[in-house]
Every structure is written in C-alpha cells, then in structure tokens.
Amino acid sequence: MKNRLKVLRAERNWSQQALAEELGVSRQSVNAIETGRYDPSLPLAFQIADVFSLTIEDIFIHEKD
C-alpha cells in the first residue's frame, strides 16, 4: 500500500526519529512504513492519522485508487 508519510513528514520538518517517538514505535518502523515495506495495523494507522490530524485515507492510498 502506498502512502504520503514521507511528504507529510517533510512538510512538518519532522525527522523519522521524531515521528517514531510521537507514535511510540522504533525509527525502523517509520522507515519501513514510509518505504512501503510494511503496512501498519489499523490501530497504528489511526494513530498515524491522529498525529498528522488527518484521516487514514488522506495518508494511505489504496492500490486500486
């Protein structure tokens, strides 16, 4: 699943480490999600959406779309 995490993070000038600390996960987790190598669970996807004050659909793009 594609996502806009890298762009959204860059817009806010956040490092991967800063976002990881905000989410309470490892930096490697953020890296893996950002590069599309790992799709987060629904609870983590909601948490990411909350951090950016967006909806899940604003961040994660379904392949069909």
Add this chain to the structure above:
Amino acid sequence: MSTARLPLHRRPGFWAGGLFAAFAVISALRISDAIDSTTGFILMVVAMLQIIPLTRASLAKQRSTGHLSAAVARYTRRFLFATFGYVLGLGIAVTIANRVELSQGESFLIALLPVIPVLGMIWTMARYLIEEEDEFLRHRAIMASLFGLGAVLTLGTFWGFLETFEVVPHVWAWWVFPVWAMGMGLGQCWMGLADRRASDPSGDEA
C-alpha cells in the same frame, strides 16, 4: 551510527569473532588431546563470558539503529542467562556421562540438564513476541522465526533422505534447535540488509 567509527571493544563483531575464535582453539586443543574434557569445559565456560560484552555491544548497536525496545532488552538478558545455563548443563551432562555408568532413567535425567535451558530459550522467544509493543519489530521477529523453521525443515528432511540412501552420516536430533536459531539469525540479517538497501540510514530523509 556506523560500527566502523566505534572502538574495537564496542563492536559486536569483535566479541562475536573472539567467541568463535576461542571455541575453535578450544575445540582444536580438545580434538588433538592437548587438554582433557574437564579443562576443555572450564575453558569453554571462561570463553562464554565474552557473551556479556557481546550483548552490551549488540544492545548499544541496536539502540543506535532504532531496533532496541524494552522487550528486546529483556529478551537479550533472558537469553543470556539461558545460554549460560545451556553451556553449564551440557558440560555437566557430558562430564557425568563420560565418567559414570548411568542407568536408562539416570541418562534420561542427565539429558534434561541442557534441555531445560533450551526450553528457557524457547520461552524467552515466546515472551518476546508477547511483550514487544512495536508491531514492525514483532513482525520481523515472527518472519525470522519462520525463516529458521523453513531452514530446519528443509535441511532436516533433505538430510534425512540423504541418510536413508546412505550418502551422509547420521546427525544427532539436538541439532534442530541450533539450526533453527542460525536460520532465524540469517533471516534477521537478510531483512536488515533489505532495510538498509531501501532506506537512508541517517533516518532524516525528507
């Protein structure tokens, strides 16, 4: 943080190399009968002490690459205790078996000495999967464990048929756990390499 910039004593590879080198030297001395089994066992226990700095260096490296969680730290400590228990249990079991005529029941009990710490290692791994709160690290640990399982099933089945057709010598069944653990380690290395290929190690890619 690159390990190339670290002093030698803070690099996990340095201590892992020292551990393997010590095992190789002790095994060579033992095979050539330069030392007896008791001396060999004592030297093995002393060599095993290198696991403590190896663990510290590994934890520091994991911390620097963003792989260290509280669950990983607990897992490492528990695994360290179990490893010491395994070496002690194995050494005591082999020493007793070599020196004392054992009944079948006594042999059964002696065999449990190295098995109980192995059960401790399996329990440690299970606890890690339960306690790890970072879902990506948990996912990686599960994938690595499946990689190890695949390795042990493939190698075991293939070796079994080779043994049936008398191509290779018999291998003791206790090798399943080390082979599984080695397969798990290889799986982690393979995923780590894929991580490094796919991402900027600085972690600040914009």
